[in-house]
Amino acid sequence: MTPIPLPSDPGRDPDSEPEEAAGVAADQNRGGVVQARDLSLTFQTADGPVFALSGVDLEIDQGEFVSFIGPSGCGKTTLLRVIADLEQPTGGTLSVNGVPPHEARLSRDYGYVFQAPALYPWRNIERNVTLPLEIMGISAAERREKAREYLDLVNLGGFEKKFPWQLSGGMQQRASIARALCFDPALLLMDEPFGALDEIVRDHLNEQLLRLWAKTQKTVVFVTHSIPEAVFLSTKIVVMSPRPGRIIDVIPTDFPRDRTLDTRETPAFLEVAHRVREGLRAGHSYDD
Amino acid sequence: MSLAVNPWMAAGAVFALTALFFPLGAGEIPLNWLDFPGLAILVLGFAAACAWLARGWVAGLPLGLLLVGAVALGGAVALYLLYETGVGGEARLGFWLFIFALWATAWRGLDAIAGFRSLNKSAQRGVDLLVPLIFGCWLVFLWEVVTVGFGVPQVLLPSPSMIAVRLAGSLDILAADFYQTFVKAVISGYLIGCGSGFAVSILVDRVPFLKRGLLPLGNFVSALPIVGIAPIMVMWFGFDWQSKAAVVVIMTFFPMLVNTVSGLNAAGALERDLMQSYGARYWQTLLMLRLPAAMPFIFNALKINSTLALIGAIVAEFFGTPIVGMGFRISTEVGRMNVDMVWAEIVMAALAGSAFYGAMALCERAVTFWHPSYRQRR
Missing domain, CATH: 3.40.50.300 (P-loop containing nucleotide triphosphate hydrolases)
Known part of the structure; x- marks a missing residue:
């Protein structure tokens, strides 16, 4: 993709960190x-x-x-x-x-919920929900706790050990919402x-x-x-x-x-x- | 249940009955069924039972087991005639009609067993295993009867019993050959070939120009004929198992490379976006998404390679080897007309290859349990 010439965009330029820092403060004020x-x-x-x-x-x-x-x-x-x-x-x-x-x-x-649940079929629901936490390097005990908390939040308590393909479409999408929320974005x-x-x-x-x-x-x-x-x-x-x-x-x-x-x-x-x-x-x- | 006459059962009855009117063997005084009154009565009973069962009084699994039992008894009669009465080598129409009767009955019996459906999983599983087992036994029986009955020279095709005797009598040689060819050459070559194919595919995936440069080269190498490669490997790596392992490496490397490369691209766009949205690193995406998604492809290569490796090692031994090994034994024993030994080696190679393939298939089922082709079995 070739960018067409447009007004300068400091936000996307990795070389302009100081400018960006100033921008952060201003934005947070607003x-x-x-x-x-x-x-x-x-x-x-x-x-x-x-x-x-x-x-x-x-x-x-x-x-x-x-x-x-x-x-x-x-x-x-x-x-x-x-x-x-x-x-x-x-x-x-x-x-x-x-x-x-x-x-x-x-x-x-941010947590992103896609059009499809995009749950990984080789992971059970609990491990799907805690995928972002695993990437962030959170300990296993805390991951399990978060999974329970957020699965309860989307009314999927008790389905931790099920695999995605054993759940209905609506349940899968709820699991994907729990996954987007579990790291508290x-x-x-x-x-x-x-x-x-x-x-x-x-x-x-x-x-x-x-x-x-x-x-x-x-x-x-x-x-x-x-x-x-x-x-x-x-x-x-x-x-x-x-x-x-x-x-x-x-x-x-x-x-x-x-x-x-x-x-x-x-x-x-x-x-x-x-x-x-x-x-x-x-x-x-x-x-x- | 319809009471229409089953054609296979009717054929069984007719064949068995007709057989009684024809001579069993050749010779100056041809043997007849009437020379063995006990057996003749047995065959008559067999024909009567077939005729009775042809009406469909008994059906399903009981019928199947009944018929298979009857065929087993009939088979024993046929083998007795072949080996104990001099029918062997000069069997005539009376004998063959009886074999046809057994054939028709076995067909109907297997048909009945294969149609068995049960909600009890272990029962269903047992019966599902029974069908190929009975079918295999029948084929071996037919092989035995035809080779012995027609007196086929053992150089052309030895009977299964001869092969079995030879197999049992040379277990020490076979074990040494198996160790040399399978344990040393096949296993090591397979591990190195698949391992390096996998490692290179990760590299190819990471470095774009390698995909363009290396994949065509790999394709080229995989197209080299094994009979051309093997002597060169023997020159490079010596007569012992190392040169055979090298041939196996060359044969297994490319299927693994190609399959893993395409497997690594199997993960969907959404799933990748998800990883990106978490700011996952390259190796995190690799381990948590792309490799699991590639597993069906990788196991495909492992299964293909399990049979390729054995072929490669055996053929490579034709081109120079110490005086041990499955390929060596096959090439020398065929020269000495010991075809039963060749067949014994073939049986062992087939058993080893099937076991290897089966082990890979079991691993696949355990690892890719989530794949749609295995899901319903959980």
Whole structure:
């Protein structure tokens, strides 16, 4: 991939450590967990450049639950992967927990939940959940303790010795959430975690996730293409649009946090959902 | 249950009955079944039992075991006729029709046993083992009967009993050959070949230019014919087992290299991203993700190599060796027309090769228990 010329990006330059240190202090004062300025990412392909992200400005504060919603190809997953340092932006600045994404990744500032559970079939559930702890060099006794704690948190107590392929899809995804949480990262990045599950399981897991979020006080960034899911879960909804991938609206959902599935029938909920749908419709080019 | 007549059982009855009307052996006064009234009555009883069972009164495992028992009895009669009455070497239609009757009955019996289904796992397992065992015994019996019955010269094909006698009579020679070829050459060559193939594949994976430079070279080496390589290895490493081990190393290195290299790329993108998101180091990703994911590939190579190694060592001994070794014995005994000794060596090589392969397959099952092809058995 050839980076296209863009304004200088001190955040991604490993040679500019002093500048970065100053940036850390400034960012921490403002309390933003994720801060993006004019972020862009262009993939060079044989068919010409693909503008996956273009001019993205975004601020996510401590304790927020932010959803990225948009049609496929709008760059919502790419944006999450850029935050996780799994993709490199080609322009703009980005800080995660006050440091560049690369440093945030190496200091294990975030837990990432993928579209699929990505549990390793040769490890039992307990050893899957404690995989990050093993990488971090935590002692076996403490790992076992953490596994029990976080498996209980996602209602999987007693399944420690089972193998992933002996569990249902919903249980597997819950185990992968426990794995993302067990090393207590400040930030939880979730990429359509319930996309492959059926609606009933999904509703159930949405409720559980809300409770989990209230209990752990984590900052959550959540990618979805379901409007009800986004409105139900989020404190803030980021509506995105494709070609080029960009943010077209940021919608606060300020109804109370103690939501139940019935919340989805209230006028306030429907109003926000309507606004999201309008936003998506406005941003969507119907030429395809 | 349908009471239709089973064709195999009917054939068994008809063959057994017809056999009684034809001579057993050749000679000036041909032997007939009537010369052995006891046996004739036995065969008559056999035919009657087949006819009765053909209606399907008994089915499933009991029928199968009953028939196999009957075939075993009939087989004993056939062997008695061959060895004790002079039928051997000049068997005639009456004898062969009886063998056909046994064949049809054995077929139906195995069919019945193979159809056995039980929820009891150990019972099912036992019966599943029984089927190939009975089938193998039947083939050996047929081999014995045909070679002895037609009087096939032992240079062309010795009978199993001759091979067994030779095998039992030369255990010390066979043990020495086994030690020389299998324990010294095969095992050491296998360990070095697979080990170095594995080590180089890690290196190739780590250093990109090696993948482009070394893999084609490895491919080239693996395409070298073993009969060309073996004499050169004998020149380099001497007559003893070291040169045979070298041939085995060359044969086993490349399958291991190629399989491990592709195995190391078997882990999915998501699983790799996961490791990256934890800031895992190269060797952590290698040990915790990529090597476990490569295990099915690595065991594939280990299994392929287990048989390749034995072939390589035996063939290499044709090109110069001290006066011991399986390949040496085969090449010299065939020159001395001692074909039964050659077969004894072949039997030993087959047993050793199967055991080696089986051991690898068992290890594979234990290590890659998580793989979809083994999961349901847990």
